[in-house]
Amino acid sequence: MSITLNDYTGLQPAWCPDCGNFGILSALKKALVELDIPPYKLVIVSGIGQAGKLPHYLKCNTFNSLHGRALPVAEGIKIANRDLCVIAVGGDGDAYGEGGNHWLHAMRRNHDIIYMVHNNGVYALTRGQASPTSETGFISGTTPQGSPDPLQPLAIAVAAGASFVARGFAGDIDHLAGLIKLALQNRGFSLLDILQPCVSFNHINTYDWYYRRIYKLDNDGKYDPFNKTAAFEKAEQWGDHIPIGVIYLNKRKVFEDSFTALQGQSLIKKKHDVSKATRLIENAL
Numbered sequence: 001m002s003i004t005l006n007d008y009t010g011l012q013p014a015w016c017p018d019c020g021n022f023g024i025l026s027a028l029k030k031a032l033v034e035l036d037i038p039p040y041k042l043v044i045v046s047g048i049g050q051a052g053k054l055p056h057y058l059k060c061n062t063f064n065s066l067h068g069r070a071l072p073v074a075e076g077i078k079i080a081n082r083d084l085c086v087i088a089v090g091g092d093g094d095a096y097g098e099g100g101n102h103w104l105h106a107m108r109r110n111h112d113i114i115y116m117v118h119n120n121g122v123y124a125l126t127r128g129q130a131s132p133t134s135e136t137g138f139i140s141g142t143t144p145q146g147s148p149d150p151l152q153p154l155a156i157a158v159a160a161g162a163s164f165v166a167r168g169f170a171g172d173i174d175h176l177a178g179l180i181k182l183a184l185q186n187r188g189f190s191l192l193d194i195l196q197p198c199v200s201f202n203h204i205n206t207y208d209w210y211y212r213r214i215y216k217l218d219n220d221g222k223y224d225p226f227n228k229t230a231a232f233e234k235a236e237q238w239g240d241h242i243p244i245g246v247i248y249l250n251k252r253k254v255f256e257d258s259f260t261a262l263q264g265q266s267l268i269k270k271k272h273d274v275s276k277a278t279r280l281i282e283n284a285l
């Protein structure tokens with residue numbers, strides 16, 4: 001089989017011209033085509049927000065869930081059908097704010113799914129309120145005196161034991177596609193935090209602002225992503241120098257490998273006896 005970009009063409013995006021989300025959409029399609037993943041094998045689950053619209057613009061299986069609730073749906077899909085490639089997507093508000101609790105525990109349990117977070121440092125769909133990753137002092141309708149210090153999502157992911165932690169940039173499609181391919185090949189929870197300029201509501205973290213600060217970890221031959229202490233250091237680096245690339249790798253037990261019921265055939269293909277579930281429910285009442 002040879003998958004082409006055409007196989008993934010969905011609806012016409014309704015994002016602002018120059019939105020960083022376009023770069024992310026292109027990088028994702030490039031990665032899927034290069035790995036020859038057919039649309040019927042892929043499910044993209046999103047929350048709510050501008051980032052949450054991404055699955056609409058791809059032709060594949062999708063589930064648009066609630067704000068902050070993409071992960072539990074994605075986890076359920078992977079548990080039910082391990083043969084599917086499951087990607088969850090959302091904005092930084094969706095992922096690290098409303099969905100923060102789900103995010104922490106998905107990483108701790110090491111579900112075999114990918115989480116692509118479009119990190120634009122702002123609540124874009126609702127027109128510009130501060131988000132968990134807004135810069136210190138970011139002025140908005142909900143933070144008239146400035147936002148408090150931002151969350152450090154990558155450092156939290158390292159602490160929570162995610163098996164793959166990386167940061168990409170929407171302005172570098174080839175590099176981002178490379179990271180998405182690595183995440184798709186990883187088993188376990190992969191967090192891909194993507195720096196995404198929002199041209200309408202974040203006038204601090206612009207394309208230029210990032211171009212002047214970003215450097216690639218891949219060019220540092222000495223960097224070892226298996227070294228947790230080094231990973232924390234890179235995960236927390238922000239300001240004049242911002243690393244992109246694979247920050248942390250942690251090979252450990254995957255959630256879906258922990259249960260005998262999930263071994264062998266996919267759960268949906270196994271024979272099941274409804275009367276057992278009925279008995280369980282009746283006994284619980």
Ligand SMILES: Cc1ncc(C[n+]2csc(CCOP(=O)(O)OP(=O)(O)O)c2C)c(N)n1
Pocket residue numbers: 048049050051052067090091092093094095098118120122123124125126131
């Ligand atoms: C539980 C809940 N709270 C609030 C909202 C309103 N709401 C919709 S989108 C959004 C912000 C989205 O921001 P983010 O997740 O960062 O994504 P972006 O639009 O920036 O891509 C909010 C607060 C909602 N739909 N549901």
